[in-house]
Amino acid sequence: MLNSVIVVDDEASIRSAVEQWLGLSGFAVQPFSRAEDCLAQLPAHFPGVILSDVRMPGMGGLALLEQLQQRDADLPVILLTGHGDVPMAVEAMRNGAYDFLEKPFTPQTLLDSLRRALEKRQLVLENRRLHEQADQKSRLEGTLLGMSAGMQQLRRQVLDLASLPVNVLIRGETGSGKERVARCLHDFGPRAAQPFVALNCAAIPEHLFEAELFGHESGAFTGAQGKRIGKLEYANGGTVFLDEIESMPLAQQAKLLRVLQEQQLERLGANQSISVDLRIIAATKPDLLEEARAGRFREDLAYRLNVAELRLAPLRERREDIPLLFAHFAHTAAERLGRSAPALNAAQLGRLLGQDWPGNVRELANAAERHALGLGEPQPLVATAGQSLAAQQEAFEAQCLRAALARHKGDIKAVMEELQLPRRTLNEKMQRHNLLREDFLDRP
Structure with missing residues (x-):
C-alpha cells in the first residue's frame, strides 16, 4: 500500500498521537517501540515511509537509518529530533535521510512531509517495476527465440501468465518447445526460487505411476523399502510440469484432480494428508476435451488444467x-x-x-x-x-x-x-x- 507508514518511537504517548493523526488522514500505520523489531518485520520492497525517533534505547534512529540504507537506499526515512539533535539530523540527511522534524511538530507539518516522501517512493517503485519488466522481456527474448508475430505474442503471454497463480495447459507438436515454455512460466514468476519438477507421463510405467507422483511409506507394497517422497510433494511451493498429460492413467487422473481441488495428497500406505502448494503446467498434443469426449481423459480434470492455454505454433x-x-x-x-x-x-x-x-x-x-x-x-x-x-x-x-x-x-x-x-x-x-x-x- 502506498499510504503505509511505519512509526518507530520508544515513547508510547508519541506513538499513539502520531498513529491517531495519520489514521484520521487515511494512512495505514504500523507502530514499533524498538528499531530492532522494525528491522525484523520490515517486508522487502516496503512501499511506504519510515518515521523514526533519533534517540531510543538500544538501536537509535541513526543506526536504524544505516541499516535501512543497506537494504534499500531509496526507502524514505523521516527522523524525529529534539532541539539538540538538529545538527545530527542535518548530517543524517546528507547520509540518506529524507527529512527531519524537530519536536514539537504540528500534524500538518508531519502530513506534508509524509505525502512528499510517499510521492517519491511511488515514483521509485514504479521506475523499478518498469526496469524489471524491461529486463524480463530482454531475458525472455534470449530464451524463447524468434521474431515472428506468433513468438512475440507467445512471449507476451508467458510474461502475463508467469506471475498469475493459475494452472496452464500448453498445446503443441512434438519438439515445439513445450518444456522450455513451461520452464519460463516458472522462472519468470514468484515461484522461481522453488523446485521445478518435470515429468513425462508417457514414460512412466502405469504400475509405478502412483508411487512416482505421490510417494509411499515403508512397506506400502512389495519392494517399498523405506519412505519415499513423491514428485508432487517434492515440488511443494514450486511448479510441476506434466508433459504428455493425455497419457496419464485414468485412475491417477482422479487422484491428481483431488490434489488440485484440495491442495492435499497422501503417500501410498499412509493415512495422513499432506498439504501442498503447487502450480501445475501440463502439456499435450491432442485436444484434451476431445480426449474426454472419447472417454480417454477426465473432463473435470481437463477444465482444471486448462485455466489458461498457450498454443505453440509448429515451425x-x-x-x-x-x-x-x-x-x-x-x-x-x-x-x-x-x-x-x-x-x-x-x-x-x-x-x-x-x-x-x-x-x-x-x-x-x-x-x-x-x-x-x-x-x-x-x-x-x-x-x-x-x-x-x-x-x-x-x-x-x-x-x-x-x-x-x-x-x-x-x-x-x-x-x-x-x-x-x-x-x-x-x-x-x-x-x-x-x-x-x-x-x-x-x-x-
Missing part, C-alpha cells in the same frame, strides 16, 4: 524464425566443440526454409548441430514435401529484411541502400512481414 507456421534458430543452435554446438560454424549460403538457407520440419525446433537443432560438425548439408533428418514457391519466397524475403534491419540497427536509409528498395516499397514489405523498426534499434 512450418513461423518459417521466418528458422534462420535465427538455426544460427543459434549451430553457434552453440560449434562453441561447445571449440570450432567455428560454417556459414550458410543462399541455396542452403532456401532449403532450410522449404522444409516442413515435422520434428520442429528439436529437429532443426539436430540439423544445426550436424552442420556445425561438418557432417553434410544442413537438412532435416526426414525429408518432407516442400512449400509452394510463393511461400518459400515470402519466408526468404522476410529473412533478408530482418537480417538487413539487424545489421543496420534499424537505420531505414541504410537498409534502403543495401537492398536497393524505395522507401514506400520497404515500408509495405515491413508491414506485410510484421517487422517494426523499433525492434532493431541499438538500445543502451
Whole structure:
C-alpha cells in the first residue's frame, strides 16, 4: 500500500498521537517501540515511509537509518529530533535521510512531509517495476527465440501468465518447445526460487505411476523399502510440469484432480494428508476435451488444467524464425566443440526454409548441430514435401529484411541502400512481414 507508514518511537504517548493523526488522514500505520523489531518485520520492497525517533534505547534512529540504507537506499526515512539533535539530523540527511522534524511538530507539518516522501517512493517503485519488466522481456527474448508475430505474442503471454497463480495447459507438436515454455512460466514468476519438477507421463510405467507422483511409506507394497517422497510433494511451493498429460492413467487422473481441488495428497500406505502448494503446467498434443469426449481423459480434470492455454505454433507456421534458430543452435554446438560454424549460403538457407520440419525446433537443432560438425548439408533428418514457391519466397524475403534491419540497427536509409528498395516499397514489405523498426534499434 502506498499510504503505509511505519512509526518507530520508544515513547508510547508519541506513538499513539502520531498513529491517531495519520489514521484520521487515511494512512495505514504500523507502530514499533524498538528499531530492532522494525528491522525484523520490515517486508522487502516496503512501499511506504519510515518515521523514526533519533534517540531510543538500544538501536537509535541513526543506526536504524544505516541499516535501512543497506537494504534499500531509496526507502524514505523521516527522523524525529529534539532541539539538540538538529545538527545530527542535518548530517543524517546528507547520509540518506529524507527529512527531519524537530519536536514539537504540528500534524500538518508531519502530513506534508509524509505525502512528499510517499510521492517519491511511488515514483521509485514504479521506475523499478518498469526496469524489471524491461529486463524480463530482454531475458525472455534470449530464451524463447524468434521474431515472428506468433513468438512475440507467445512471449507476451508467458510474461502475463508467469506471475498469475493459475494452472496452464500448453498445446503443441512434438519438439515445439513445450518444456522450455513451461520452464519460463516458472522462472519468470514468484515461484522461481522453488523446485521445478518435470515429468513425462508417457514414460512412466502405469504400475509405478502412483508411487512416482505421490510417494509411499515403508512397506506400502512389495519392494517399498523405506519412505519415499513423491514428485508432487517434492515440488511443494514450486511448479510441476506434466508433459504428455493425455497419457496419464485414468485412475491417477482422479487422484491428481483431488490434489488440485484440495491442495492435499497422501503417500501410498499412509493415512495422513499432506498439504501442498503447487502450480501445475501440463502439456499435450491432442485436444484434451476431445480426449474426454472419447472417454480417454477426465473432463473435470481437463477444465482444471486448462485455466489458461498457450498454443505453440509448429515451425512450418513461423518459417521466418528458422534462420535465427538455426544460427543459434549451430553457434552453440560449434562453441561447445571449440570450432567455428560454417556459414550458410543462399541455396542452403532456401532449403532450410522449404522444409516442413515435422520434428520442429528439436529437429532443426539436430540439423544445426550436424552442420556445425561438418557432417553434410544442413537438412532435416526426414525429408518432407516442400512449400509452394510463393511461400518459400515470402519466408526468404522476410529473412533478408530482418537480417538487413539487424545489421543496420534499424537505420531505414541504410537498409534502403543495401537492398536497393524505395522507401514506400520497404515500408509495405515491413508491414506485410510484421517487422517494426523499433525492434532493431541499438538500445543502451
